[in-house]
Amino acid sequence: MTHPLKVAVIYHLWPHYREAVMRAMDRGDRVQYHFHGSGEPFAGIVHADPGSVRHFVRAPFTCHGRITWQPAAIAAVRNGGYDAVIFLADPHFASTWIAAALARWMRIPVLFWGHGWLRRESAVKARVRGLYFRLAHGFLTYSERGRRLGAEAGFPPERIRVVYNSLDLERADRVIAGIESGTLASLRPQGLFADPGRPLVICTARLTRQCRFDLLVDAAALLARRGLPVNVLLVGDGPAREGLEARARCLGVAxxxxxxxxDEDITGQFIYHADLTVSPGKIGLTAMHSLMYGTPAITHDHFDRQMPEVEAIEEGLTGAFFPHGDTAGLAAAMERWLRSAPARPVVRAAARRTIRAKWSPDVQARIIEDAVLEVTGNA
Structure with a gap:
């Protein structure tokens, strides 16, 4: 290979939290990635800075109900001169069906990147998903469970690579270094509460009904009745906020x-100094955010209703699980952890070791590059 491979990576938008993996991919010298996306915020999601990578191509999209249409994806395949194309693996993107089929007809290798298989599905859904995914020569999924489910669904397991997921670990490292050296202006979240001596439970996420923060408020009320009152810090906004505020007032929960x-200098310090992250609904990237600062995470154990990142949590060492939808079970899991968890330095080291081993931008970039080299015959 005398020159870098030219590869399009086509998303409808690149959320701000994807910027770190974009930069990690962009640092490689064997593959020249061209990141296609709208460049604009959407549905409350801040877009990554298009200037953070060398090659960003604006590719607008429109939504028609649940269907997304992005004509620039088809144009990129037809006119871009790419050696391979990576698409977001979402069957609701009508343009990707066409663009991926066109790429195969043009003998351009296709990779899909996404959740892939989260749960076993009905025969009809599984059939549609299977037809769509088979447009790809290879699949980049987020989790080992996704790979197993994909193999069960009939997708060739040798064509599935687990690329995990990540947030900006380098930025977290700088925040932690600033905290531990004292060079970062101290911002202890305990000071936000009337009784700062209580254990601090945190979650950084949008306040939506699906996140089930009502369970967290109710569990905190149960713990208070058992003599273990906690402070709860929710970093995020959303449509469920008003109802949660009323519920907390009614139950007397702090x-x-x-x-x-x-601002990662703020959220990073909040997470670092918290005793525990609790995400009662699906946890997703909140697991990455918590563990990269060394803070354990608790979430539910119904993996068909979870996100792939739940795999990063190791029961009893970097977090715990509770029965799905069970307030008493959540309270019990929190109480067990707060009363008898491993020493915090042990937990912090284990959590950060987990992130560095698999769930980092550099690991993702390496695995994606290996997949590109393999599918183009340059491995």
Whole structure:
């Protein structure tokens, strides 16, 4: 291979939290990635900075109900001169069906990147998903469970690579270094509460009904009745906030609603100093955010209703699980952890070791590059 491979990576938008993996991919010298996306915020999601990578191609999209249409994806395949194309693996993208089929007809290798298989599905859904995924020569999924489910669904397991998921680990490392050296202006979240001596439970996420923060408020009330009152810090905003505020007032639970915050110097310190992250609904990238600062995470154990990142949590060492939808079970899991968890330095080291081993931008970039080299015959 005398020159870098030219590869399109086509998403409808690149959320701000994807910027770190974009930069990691962009640093490689064997593959020249061209990141296609709208470049604009959407549905409350801040877009990554298009200037953070060398090659960003604006590719607008429109939504028609649940169907997304992105004509620039088809144009990229037809006119871009790419050696391979990576698509977001979402069957609701009508344009990707066409673009991926066109790429195969043009003998351009296709990779899909996404959740892939989260749960076993009905025969009809599984059939549609299977037809769509078979447009790809290879699949980049987020989890080992996704790979197993994909193999069960009939997708050739040798064509599935687990690329995990990540947030900006380098930025987290700088925040931690600043905290531990004292060079970062101290911002202890305990000071937000009337009784700062209580254990601090945190979650950084949008406040939506699906996140089930009502369970967390109810579990905190149960713990208070058992003699273990906690402070709860919710960093995020969303449509469920008003109802949660009323519920916390009614139950007398100390909940601080900080609101949305995209300043990692602030959120990083909050997570680092918290005793525990609790995400009662699906956990997703909140697991990455918590563990990379060395804070354990608790979430539910119904993996068909979870996100792939739940695999990063190791029961009893970097977090715990509770029965899905069970307030008493959540309270019990929190109490067990707060009363008898491993020493915090042990937990912090284990959590950060887990992130560095698999769930980092550099690991993702390496695995994606290996997949590109293999599918183009350059491995």
């Amino acid at each position: 909940v601080h609603f900080f609101g949305a915050c995209y």
